[in-house]
Amino acid sequence: MTRGFYIGRFQPYHNGHHRVVEQIATEVDELVVGIGSAGDSHSTRNPFTAGERIMMITKSLVDFDLVTYAVPIEDLDRNAVWVSHVQSMSPNFDVAYSNNPLVIRLFDEAGIEVRQSPMFERDVLEGTEIRRRMAEGGDWRELVPKPVADVIDEIDGVDRIQKVSDTDAGDTPAE
Amino acid sequence: MTRGFYIGRFQPYHNGHHRVVEQIATEVDELVVGIGSAGDSHSTRNPFTAGERIMMITKSLVDFDLVTYAVPIEDLDRNAVWVSHVQSMSPNFDVAYSNNPLVIRLFDEAGIEVRQSPMFERDVLEGTEIRRRMAEGGDWRELVPKPVADVIDEIDGVDRIQKVSDTDAGDTPAE
C-alpha cells in the first residue's frame, strides 16, 4: 500500500489540481490532500476558508477510485519545523508531490521522497487567474470542477472576492 | 440534506464514540468529526497526533453508510472565538452534537442548535480509562474498534503512552 501527500492552498481547487490528482492516482493507493494556509481566508490571495476548501476537494474527488483525505494544515510560520508539522497533521505518507522548490528542498532535508507533479506552471497560473476573473466579473466556471462552482455559489464567493479585492492590500480588517 | 458536527479529542477513538456516531447516523446525511486539540500529541492526555487520529476515525467509519469528514481543529485558546474557528475549519453544518456543558453554552451563545449525544458519561470515562490501561499494561483492545488497535500497534502507541506517563506532569520536553 502506498500513500501519497499532495500539498497546495487550493484557492480554489481547480482543473489544474484535478489533473495532477488524476496523475497521482495512477501511482498511489491512497492520497492525502494537504490544504495549506488553512487558517487564512477572506483575503485576495486566500479567499476561502479551510472548511469551504474541504468541501470543494471532497465533492470533486467523490467519484475517483482512490481513498482520499482532505486535511487542513495551519501555517506555523517556521520553515524549519514545517515538515514535522505536516507529518503530525497528516496520515502517514510514503511520497510527497510538489513542484514548489522550497517544499522540495524542505522534504529533501527531512529525507522524504518528493516527486514533481506534472503541469506545474499551469497549476500556479490558474489559481491567480481564476481569482482575477472572479474579482473582475470574468468567466471562471470553465476552470474548476462543477462541485467547486457549486460551493462558491452557495457561499456567494464571487462577491466575497470582489469585496476583498476592493480593500487595500495588506490591510487587516481593522482599517 | 442535513450535516452534523461531532467534536471530541478522540484520544483514542473508542467504542463509546463509535456508538454515538451510530446514533447520529440515524439523524443526519453527512457528519463532520471535529478532532479537537489537534496540535497536541505525545502527552498523557493527548498521546496521538491529529494524523493518527484521522486514520483511526476514517478506518473505523469506512463501512458506515454515511458521508464523513474527519477534520483536525487546532486549539486557539480563546473560548470567545472558538465557534467561529470551528465553523471556518469545518464544512458547513446544521446541528452540533456534544454533551460538554461549555461546548453547549458556546454553541448556544452563537445561535447554533446543539443536541446532546447519548452515553456521555461512558464516553468520557472510557478515554481516561483506555489510556490508563495502556499505561499500566492492561487490556484496552476490547474498548476500541479493530482499525484503531491496528493504528496504535503500527505506531507502537502503547510504548509512547508509557514513556509519556513516566514524565512529570506539566513538563515540556525541555527537562
Added chain:
Amino acid sequence: MTRGFYIGRFQPYHNGHHRVVEQIATEVDELVVGIGSAGDSHSTRNPFTAGERIMMITKSLVDFDLVTYAVPIEDLDRNAVWVSHVQSMSPNFDVAYSNNPLVIRLFDEAGIEVRQSPMFERDVLEGTEIRRRMAEGGDWRELVPKPVADVIDEIDGVDRIQKVSDTDAGDTPAE
C-alpha cells in the same frame, strides 16, 4: 497631574475592587484600570469577556469624580516583557497599584513605583467567593456594585458560570 494604574482580572468587578478605587481616587487625578487576561472568558476562573468587564467597570465608575480608562490587556505569557506590554497598551502612568507580589517585583525591576492597595486579602477572596456563589446558586448580588449585577443579568452570566463549572477542569471546548 498624576495618573495611576490598577491591574486586575475583575471576574467580576466587585465591592472590594470598588473600595480600592475609592482609596486610589484620593491619590491620583486619573486612573487606568487594566483588565488582565483580557482574551480569556467562558472558564471557571475567567467567566466574563473583556467587553463585559469594560461595561461593569465603566458603569460602576460613572459617578466617580475621577477620569478613568478601562483598558483590556491580553496575556503575552512572558513575565519578562509584561511591564513593557502593559505600558504599550495603557495611557502613560506614574504609579501602579497592586498587592500581587509578582506584579510588585516586575514593576520594581522595571523601575516603576508600586503602591500596595488596601484590603488585598478581601479582594482576592471575594473574586473566588462570588464565582462560587454564582455556580452554586447562592447570593452574590450584595458583593458587587448594582451596574455589575445588571451586566451579569443581561448576559445570563449565572447560567454561563454554572455551565462552565460543570465542565472538567482544564478542558478546552474540544471534549
Added chain:
Amino acid sequence: MTRGFYIGRFQPYHNGHHRVVEQIATEVDELVVGIGSAGDSHSTRNPFTAGERIMMITKSLVDFDLVTYAVPIEDLDRNAVWVSHVQSMSPNFDVAYSNNPLVIRLFDEAGIEVRQSPMFERDVLEGTEIRRRMAEGGDWRELVPKPVADVIDEIDGVDRIQKVSDTDAGDTPAE
C-alpha cells in the same frame, strides 16, 4: 439605547475620524471606538502604541455629548474569527460603522448591521498623508485635533516616525 462600533487604526486619530464620529453621534447614544492593530507600534504604518492612541481619542472626545469607550483590539491574523474577537473585546453594540469592504463583508457574514460612514476616501488619505508629512517635516498639525498634537509632542512622535521611516521596510528591529 443604541450603541455603535467604529473601527480604525487611528495612526493618528485625525480630523477625518473626528468628523465621522460627529456624524455617528447623531445616530447612537453610546459609541465604542475600536483601536485596531493594537499590538503594533513603532513602524511606518503603525507608529503609535495603543496606549498613545487611547489618549488621543479620549482627550479629543471629552467634550462630546456621547458616552464613548476607546478599546484596543489586537490582531488575531484570522479574518474568519475577527468578528467574534471584536465582539468579545468590546461592549455589546447594535451597529458597526465602516467603509472598509472587507470589514463590511465580515460583519455581513456574521449578520451584524453595518453602516457606511461618510467621507471615507478622505479618511484613508489623511492617515497616510499625515504620517508622510511628519516623516518629511511638513505641517501636520492642522489635520488633527489639538489634543492629538499634544500627545504626539509629549512622546516626541515626529522624531519616532522619522526614525522608523529611515529603516528598511519590513525590517524587524533585528537588522
Added chain:
Amino acid sequence: MTRGFYIGRFQPYHNGHHRVVEQIATEVDELVVGIGSAGDSHSTRNPFTAGERIMMITKSLVDFDLVTYAVPIEDLDRNAVWVSHVQSMSPNFDVAYSNNPLVIRLFDEAGIEVRQSPMFERDVLEGTEIRRRMAEGGDWRELVPKPVADVIDEIDGVDRIQKVSDTDAGDTPAE
C-alpha cells in the same frame, strides 16, 4: 569530531547538572547546552530568564576543556515538532543526552541517538529542592557552582523567588 546536545531548564544550573556535563565531556568534543522554556521567567518553576541562565552556564563551564554552546530554546508547545525546533536552534549534533522519557521517545521517533545521562533522579530533585530552599531562606549555595551563586546574588534572585512564591499558583501577573 563528535558534538553532543544536553537539554534542561537549568532553574538554576546546579552541581547535579555540572556532574552530568563532566561525564558527557569524556564522550564528546563539543557540547550544546540547550536551555529549555527559554521564554519563561519570574515564576516558581522558572524563576530565571534565559539570559541569566546563559550566564550561569557559561561562567560555570569556562574552565572545562570542552567547546560549549549555551543556546536558549523557546517553547513551541507542540511535542510533534519539538525535535525539529531544537535542531533548527542548535548547532548540528550527533547525540542527545537526557533522562526524560518523553524527550527520549521524541528523539527516538526522529531517529536521533539518545544516551541516558547518569544521576538523573538527583538532577531532578535538586532543581526543586534548591528553589524550595531559596524560597524558605535555607542554604542553597552548596548545591550550585560558585559562578551560579554570583549571578543569583547580582540579580537579587532569592528575593525574586520569594516574591514569586507568595503569588497564587497559576496566576498571570494580571491579578
Added chain:
Amino acid sequence: MTRGFYIGRFQPYHNGHHRVVEQIATEVDELVVGIGSAGDSHSTRNPFTAGERIMMITKSLVDFDLVTYAVPIEDLDRNAVWVSHVQSMSPNFDVAYSNNPLVIRLFDEAGIEVRQSPMFERDVLEGTEIRRRMAEGGDWRELVPKPVADVIDEIDGVDRIQKVSDTDAGDTPAE
C-alpha cells in the same frame, strides 16, 4: 567590566560584521551577538537557521581575544516589547551597538545607551549582495570569513538559497 550587545540577522555572518566586531572589541570586555529573526530560515531573506548562524559566528570569533556569546533572539512581532525581550534573552549588557534607526529609537526610549557601529551601509549592502551572488552562482566566498564558507558548504547552503529563490515571494511552503 563592560559588556556590549550587537544585534543583526547575520544571513550570513560576513566580513562587514566581522570588522564591526573588531571595532567593538576595542571598547568592551565581553560581547553578546544577538541573532535576530532566529525562528526564520529557508527563505530568500533568511536562508540560514539560528543553529547554523551560531556556528558561523562562534567559529569566526574563536581567535578573538574577547568573551563572546552568540544568542538567538526569536521575533515577537511587537516593537513595543522588543527591548524587554532582548534583555530577557541576553546576558546583561551596558551598551548596544546598531546603525538601524528603529533599533536606536527603541533602545533610546528604554533608556539604554546605543552606539552607532562603523561601516553600516557596507554592512547592510553585503548581506543582500552575498545572498544575490549565491542565488545567481556568483563568487561570495571572498565576502565571508573562512569558517562561514565552511558552514555553508557543509549544509549545501548555496543550493538551499537557489531553491528558495525560485519560489514565489511571500509563499509559505504550502503552495
